[in-house]
Amino acid sequence: MxxxxxxxxxxxxxxxxxxxxxxxxxxxxxxxxxxxxxxxxxxxxxxxxxxxxxxxxxxxxxxxxxxxxxxxxxxxxxxxxxxFVLPQGHKSWYFQAYSEYSPKAFELVRLHGSNSQYALVVATEGQSSSCLLLGEVDTLAGKTLPRLHLLRLLNNRLLPLQQGAQYRQSA
Structure with a gap:
């Protein structure tokens, strides 16, 4: 690379x-x-x-x-x-709402519209974040957003990326 x-x-x-x-x-x-x-x-x-x-x-x-x-x-x-991109308007209504979440810049998150997709948080500001879609996603409004689309969402529309199950040791 x-x-x-x-x-x-x-x-x-x-x-x-x-x-x-x-x-x-x-x-x-x-x-x-x-x-x-x-x-x-x-x-x-x-x-x-x-x-x-x-x-x-x-x-x-x-x-x-x-x-x-x-x-x-x-x-x-x-x-x-x-x-270099102008600030975007919120597109939060395109995705399901969850409990409040405070992502960090460059964190991977998940969005849920009609389907689920990963996104990269590129910037955070207050209660919203700018995210870069890592794949195409169908929104709740029936609109399809393309891969590498930049959008701003309220943080309660973002879910943390779930890590695989952690192994536990038993005594």
Missing amino acids: LRPSERWYWTYCPTKDRLLLDISDDAQFCSPFAASQLISQPVQQALSMAEAEMFWAIDDSLQLLALPPTVRLEICLTALSSA
Whole structure:
């Protein structure tokens, strides 16, 4: 898997209408975010040390799922690029409500609409969180949200990722 580098640069491409991450002379990551979704359009903005640390925190969280390295990389880079996206309106009514929960940034959670899906918490603010969908999900309203869709939800719509049963020792 690629490792973050000080030679990586964020840029906006008007031809593709996408936020890009220049990884090398031969490789670019094309985010799913268009100009209309962005707070600003960066021009040769170097990847920061904080972003590199976030990359590793996201990758560590994704280790809990059996994802191929290329998929983990795509999710990591999409999650990093979400920092450039305008704040989203709440889409909480699309998902079932549960008891209050306070997720941490880069934590994996589950959402339940008509079906269940994993999401990565990319930011938290008060009683809501911005999440990146890890797969397509059908909402309670009958709408299908695509993989890598960014949405903001009330925290009571999020469930912690359940770990496998813990082994107990008996005396």
